[in-house]
Amino acid sequence: MDTAAQHQDPAFPQFHPRPANGWINDPNGLSHVDGRYHVFFQYNPDSARHGAICWGHLSSPDLVHWDEEPVALRPQPGGPDALGCWSGVVTDDGGVPTAVYSGVDTVGGYSRVVLARADRTLRSWTQDGHVAAEVPPDPQVTAVRDPFLFSFQDRRFALQGAGLASGHAAVLLYSVEDLHHWTYEGIWFSSEDPLAARHLPAEIWECPQLVRVPDSSGAETWLLMASLWLAADQHDHPNGVGYLLGSLVPNGNGLPVFTPASGGKADLGREFYAPQLLALPDRALLWGWSGEAEASEERPGRSQAETDDAGWAGILTFPRQLSVHGEVLAVEPAPELRAYRGGRLHHGAAGTLSLPGGAEVRVAGGEGTLRLVLVSAGQRRTVFADTVAGGDELRIFVDASMVEVYRHGSVPTTLRAYPGAGEEWQLELPHGAAADVWELRQPERADHETVR
Incomplete structure (x- = not known):
């Protein structure tokens, strides 16, 4: 498509x-x-x-x-x-x-x-x-x-x-x-x-x-x-x-x-x-x-x-x-x-990370509050916030206005958010957490596949 x-x-x-x-x-x-x-x-x-x-x-x-x-x-x-x-x-x-x-x-x-x-x-x-x-x-x-x-x-x-x-x-x-x-x-x-x-x-x-x-x-x-x-x-x-x-x-x-x-x-x-x-x-x-x-x-x-x-x-x-x-x-x-994973933007990163409009994030470890926010000059909107503990693992997908957060061994959280002009996605990690970030991309089809 x-x-x-x-x-x-x-x-x-x-x-x-x-x-x-x-x-x-x-x-x-x-x-x-x-x-x-x-x-x-x-x-x-x-x-x-x-x-x-x-x-x-x-x-x-x-x-x-x-x-x-x-x-x-x-x-x-x-x-x-x-x-x-x-x-x-x-x-x-x-x-x-x-x-x-x-x-x-x-x-x-x-x-x-x-x-x-x-x-x-x-x-x-x-x-x-x-x-x-x-x-x-x-x-x-x-x-x-x-x-x-x-x-x-x-x-x-x-x-x-x-x-x-x-x-x-x-x-x-x-x-x-x-x-x-x-x-x-x-x-x-x-x-x-x-x-x-x-x-x-x-x-x-x-x-x-x-x-x-x-x-x-x-x-x-x-x-x-x-x-x-x-x-x-x-x-x-x-x-x-x-x-x-x-x-x-x-x-x-x-x-x-x-x-x-x-x-x-x-x-x-x-x-x-x-x-x-x-x-x-x-x-x-x-x-x-x-x-x-x-x-x-x-x-x-x-x-x-x-x-x-x-x-x-x-x-x-x-x-x-x-x-x-x-x-x-x-x-x-x-x-x-996992086939949507394109280039890896961060590996084992900490602190506050900027995300593209299409991203997958894997977060492991840490103690405290994780936040996914939309940020522009002088403005900050929290889209998702949750507490993580040492053994937690989260996978977060951002796709334009669609956000899906998966917590390993539990159930997800589905959210909608609408980035405004000049706003960018940021992920704020708690102390001790490490994140891998991939930019999402559409994989090529195999030779035998045809677009209908």
Whole structure:
């Protein structure tokens, strides 16, 4: 992709791929098909505002070189998705890639589960308006959205996020022996559970995810993740994303039962929401959505007018690799991202370091407060600050207005900041800390790769 090189906005990311214009939000349909990764996402190609949502599409052979593909799904006039093709997944249905997503056809209406089918390249899609699951006939369920499929003991099941009349958030369970006709099994898990109430406080659980993750103990550990929606939210979600780790066992009817053992936040930043997980045979990957930070008295950001003028909104995070150590979720940047390292600007450096607008920093050791700041003549803005202790290791990525901070053995912090004219990035290291800094650069493609 060369959209970044052509874009005039200094806040536009150079290494996080996205279309040059338009609104994006939730990653959808994460897939690895015939050796190629596919990331779909909520997309309005015609405006930097949320509306007329399609599915945009990026693909990559290696998580580093990305190509923008044709728009995959569009709202169909008169269809069950007439007002938007909302979040969902892509699954293999007898060898046919199939999108399973929320469709809405009336203002304020409930979403239904809609199917669309593709060829093996996932570039050519057929939308025939098939509805696989209607709104459950359950008076307790007041909201439903965002289907997610998983397999357990050779059976296929699905979850949907929900809100309940009691005020609790929940996930609903479906048996999916036939992808075209789902069987509603009831309210599966909710924030009535004490651990869920603590770690996943919400009125609706959006984008529920359930996958097995590698556990250093050898245990069979399942990760339940949900985005925490409140009625007061617009496109800012202060409760963020929570997770629970636990076990999955069958009940007498062979339906899965989830028992949580621990939990926490999936990301500590405010600009992170609606992640999706991709479970592969040897690892679990995650992408999340980072929205534009609107200016307020509490934090600098962009006004809606500035976003409209820029013509784009929203970034997807770098791919992240998940594991579990001691009942704690550990999230690291995917190893493939090392390919973005260009020239090394600092090695084992201390003190205060100047950073380019595209940089990776690895920090080890030290005791005290680390700060990432934007500095200009007489002005200093702190973007990120945290305390580090002797054994800590951090990796920090700066890409125009996108900042991702990874703490080894823990979860990241995703932030947005908009450098002004004359501002430069600086990293202030605590006493005893040492940093390596690389300037990010786009690696050349292998000879056999072609730009699509």
